Amino acid sequence: MSTKTAGLIIIGDEILSGRTLDKNTQTIATRLSEIGIQLRQVQIIPDVIDTIIETVKHFSPAYDYVFTTGGIGPTHDDKTAEAIAKAFHVDLVKHPDAYATLVDHYEGEENLNEGRIKMTMIPNGATLIDNPVSAAPGFKIQNVHVMAGVPNIMKGMLDNVIPTLEGGEIIKTRSIIVHKKESEIAALLQKTQEDYPQVDIGSYPRYVEGRHEVSIVIRGADEGLIESIEKRIRDKTN
Amino acid sequence: MSTKTAGLIIIGDEILSGRTLDKNTQTIATRLSEIGIQLRQVQIIPDVIDTIIETVKHFSPAYDYVFTTGGIGPTHDDKTAEAIAKAFHVDLVKHPDAYATLVDHYEGEENLNEGRIKMTMIPNGATLIDNPVSAAPGFKIQNVHVMAGVPNIMKGMLDNVIPTLEGGEIIKTRSIIVHKKESEIAALLQKTQEDYPQVDIGSYPRYVEGRHEVSIVIRGADEGLIESIEKRIRDKTN
Numbered sequence: 394m395s396t397k398t399a400g401l402i403i404i405g406d407e408i409l410s411g412r413t414l415d416k417n418t419q420t421i422a423t424r425l426s427e428i429g430i431q432l433r434q435v436q437i438i439p440d441v442i443d444t445i446i447e448t449v450k451h452f453s454p455a456y457d458y459v460f461t462t463g464g465i466g467p468t469h470d471d472k473t474a475e476a477i478a479k480a481f482h483v484d485l486v487k488h489p490d491a492y493a494t495l496v497d498h499y500e501g502e503e504n505l506n507e508g509r510i511k512m513t514m515i516p517n518g519a520t521l522i523d524n525p526v527s528a529a530p531g532f533k534i535q536n537v538h539v540m541a542g543v544p545n546i547m548k549g550m551l552d553n554v555i556p557t558l559e560g561g562e563i564i565k566t567r568s569i570i571v572h573k574k575e576s577e578i579a580a581l582l583q584k585t586q587e588d589y590p591q592v593d594i595g596s597y598p599r600y601v602e603g604r605h606e607v608s609i610v611i612r613g614a615d616e617g618l619i620e621s622i623e624k625r626i627r628d629k630t631n
Numbered sequence: 632m633s634t635k636t637a638g639l640i641i642i643g644d645e646i647l648s649g650r651t652l653d654k655n656t657q658t659i660a661t662r663l664s665e666i667g668i669q670l671r672q673v674q675i676i677p678d679v680i681d682t683i684i685e686t687v688k689h690f691s692p693a694y695d696y697v698f699t700t701g702g703i704g705p706t707h708d709d710k711t712a713e714a715i716a717k718a719f720h721v722d723l724v725k726h727p728d729a730y731a732t733l734v735d736h737y738e739g740e741e742n743l744n745e746g747r748i749k750m751t752m753i754p755n756g757a758t759l760i761d762n763p764v765s766a767a768p769g770f771k772i773q774n775v776h777v778m779a780g781v782p783n784i785m786k787g788m789l790d791n792v793i794p795t796l797e798g799g800e801i802i803k804t805r806s807i808i809v810h811k812k813e814s815e816i817a818a819l820l821q822k823t824q825e826d827y828p829q830v831d832i833g834s835y836p837r838y839v840e841g842r843h844e845v846s847i848v849i850r851g852a853d854e855g856l857i858e859s860i861e862k863r864i865r866d867k868t869n
Binding site for chain 2: 403406407408409410411412413414415416418419420421422423424425426431432433434435436437438439440466467468469470471506507508509511512526527543545564566575576577578579580582583586593594595596597598599600610612
């Protein structure tokens with residue numbers, strides 16, 4: 394089974410100014426890992442049309458799947474749909490299903506002001522991603538999945554996207570917590586990694602309540618092998 | 632006063648797998664904003680030497696300042712120092728001050744095992760960034776500041792880096808919370824943005840305890856202008 398790859402583009406001045414902590418990366422990375430899609434790169438970029446276009450053009454051919462979050466709301470600073478249309482050289486058109494959804498959600502066409510109509514304008518040829526939280530949809534064009542930036546809305550859209558993706562080889566993971574300084578176990582980990590190049594061994598130190606600990610993470614496709622490496626490391630660090 | 636720019640490279644498989652939530656971006660973005668340095672882009676990349684080299688080579692000429700976090704610990708999966716040395720075509724050499732610091736910290740040269748010695752290997756010509764938390768230093772080469780990934784260690788290093796940077800024009804910010812749907816105020820915000828192109832107006836919706844609210848953020852260099860725009864928006868949304 395082959396490896397599937399993904400790239401993620403986080404669009405939003407509010408992340409780059411420090412105002413908002415990005416939580417979407419972790420959510421998307423976790424959900425993709427579960428179905429065997431490896432997130433290879435994330436770029437956090439501002440709400441600038443040319444930057445969005447350039448980044449999408451770079452990502453789309455580089456990964457099996459591309460995801461974006463942010464910039465599809467009703468206000469003037471939401472520029473993602475326009476940028477994606479330009480990146481794929483298509484027009485932004487009023488999507489009949491998106492329009493019908495918003496007429497229904499806002500209880501009548503007379504309540505669709507300019508900002509709400511903006512959220513029905515989708516790049517020509519894109520398919521919609523349902524938004525179970527606040528109605529205004531995301532969309533998919535070629536391999537690019539365009540989702541909201543607000544975390545709970547993004548999660549709702551992601552729930553609808555995940556089943557449409559073809560997963561790859563699922564990476565199994567085992568974690569071991571060792572109460573030592575990382576520099577005390579570095580040689581053991583290096584030797585183990587050299588002995589077993591089929592797996593990836595990661596080492597993540599923390600300092601918790603006055604005590605050093607290291608989380609050792611073993612990743613790979615062969616669960617039996619991972620278990621035997623786990624046992625080896627446990628035996629040598631006890 | 633000119634605008635100063637920065638790019639940030641977050642290095643770590645653990646962020647891309649979803650295991651770890653990246654908090655360093657927000658910390659660095661906030662501290663840079665305070666001294667008038669605009670964070671323009673963040674890339675999150677894996678612990679892969681060629682990827683680190685390529686990203687650093689792309690970022691270094693593009694921004695006034697570049698920052699990296701992650702990958703400078705004692706274990707085999709810490710590859711940042713080697714990659715940075717290669718990116719700048721210099722050797723990785725044992726830095727005498729880093730070595731002396733670690734001998735002191737680990738109470739004797741006899742306690743410097745291979746992993747600890749690794750943390751004294753710094754690209755030739757780089758200057759050290761003191762680590763007040765766990766001794767092993769970061770470093771600066773040309774405009775690239777290489778820091779730890781563990782958030783409290785990164786913060787300690789950043790405290791030492793910030794005073795060495797030349798700041799730019801400080802962007803002032805005012806926030807207004809409006810208890811409306813974003814689509815109800817989109818037209819007002821668009822008109823206000825058109826009337827005052829000197830500022831940036833951002834609109835960030837949330838749904839809190841069953842109630843819609845929008846945080847409107849006005850950013851710019853002229854505090855008096857920002858205040859008058861804030862008053863105008865408050866008057867029209869009350």
